[in-house]
Structure formats: C-alpha cells, structure tokens
Amino acid sequence: xxxxxxxxxxxxxxxxxxxxxxxxxxxxxxxxxxxxxxxxxxxxxxxxxxxxxxxxxxxxxxxxxxxxxxxxxxxxxxxxxxxxxxxxxxx
Numbered sequence: 001x002x003x004x005x006x007x008x009x010x011x012x013x014x015x016x017x018x019x020x021x022x023x024x025x026x027x028x029x030x031x032x033x034x035x036x037x038x039x040x041x042x043x044x045x046x047x048x049x050x051x052x053x054x055x056x057x058x059x060x061x062x063x064x065x066x067x068x069x070x071x072x073x074x075x076x077x078x079x080x081x082x083x084x085x086x087x088x089x090x091x
Contacts (some may be wrong), residue, residue: 005062008045015074019059048078
C-alpha cells in the first residue's frame with residue numbers, strides 16, 4: 001500500500017498538510033466537508049503538493065516536519081515540486 005504526504009491550499013491561501021493512502025479521494029473529502037475541521041472552515045481546497053513516502057510512520061513524520069515550516073517555505077515546496085502526471089491525469 002502506498003502512503004502519501006500531501007498539502008492543499010485553502011481558500012484563505014493557508015496551507016493544510018496531511019497524509020493519506022489516496023490523495024485525490026482525500027481532497028474530495030475535504031471539499032465535501034468531511035475532512036479536517038480546518039478545511040471545512042476554510043475550503044474549498046486545491047491539491048498543491050504530493051510526496052510518496054515509505055510507510056505510515058514515514059508519512060506521519062513527514063507531515064509533522066512540513067507542518068513546522070513557515071508559510072513561505074510551504075509555498076516554495078509547492079512551487080518547486082509540481083504534482084506528478086499520475087495525479088494530474090486522475091483529476
């Protein structure tokens with residue numbers, strides 16, 4: 001099973017970071033109001049970053065690491081690492 005660390009941009013331009021096994025499903029959940037409380041309050045969201053990680057533990061660690069980044073570093077991360085064709089073709 002693949003694990004992913006992802007980042008979405010909320011309607012208020014803030015970034016929300018999480019982990020999942022299916023980034024597109026998770027973004028759909030956020031936009032349907034079934035995601036995290038923060039994204040329910042600040043949606044809709046747009047997927048801006050996805051990173052494949054080794055396992056569940058690695059996903060949790062990477063999520064925690066990215067959450068500590070300042071907004072400017074998160075924006076640079078999203079800009080420098082565009083979504084792979086796998087996710088662009090699935091949308």
